[in-house]
Amino acid sequence: MNEKLEVLSQEQSAIIFKKLNEKGVVNACPMCRKGTFTIVDGFLTPLLNKDLRDAATLHGTKHMFPSIGLVCVNCGFTSTHSLLHLDLMHLFEK
Numbered sequence: 001m002n003e004k005l006e007v008l009s010q011e012q013s014a015i016i017f018k019k020l021n022e023k024g025v026v027n028a029c030p031m032c033r034k035g036t037f038t039i040v041d042g043f044l045t046p047l048l049n050k051d052l053r054d055a056a057t058l059h060g061t062k063h064m065f066p067s068i069g070l071v072c073v074n075c076g077f078t079s080t081h082s083l084l085h086l087d088l089m090h091l092f093e094k
């Protein structure tokens with residue numbers, strides 16, 4: 001787990017790791033088999049596009065996929081986890 005977080009609180013980070021652990025996510029990198037994961041200190045918001053032409057559009061309505069990321073401290077492999085599917089959106093709604 002990160003020692004210093006600026007966007008996510010330590011409590012939010014701990015809740016996310018607890019939920020991922022409950023879902024069976026392991027903290028060992030499947031790519032390098034050496035590293036462990038730390039949380040990305042911010043939100044990943046991949047855009048959902050109806051077709052590939054939308055992917056290059058800078059203007060207009062965007063549909064986001066709010067997620068958090070885990071990154072391997074050794075090789076940088078990053079996994080993305082949907083906050084909606086983890087039922088964790090409430091952590092960040094004000």
Ligand SMILES: [Zn+2]
Pocket residue numbers: 029030031032033034035072073074075076077
């Ligand atoms: Zn790795």
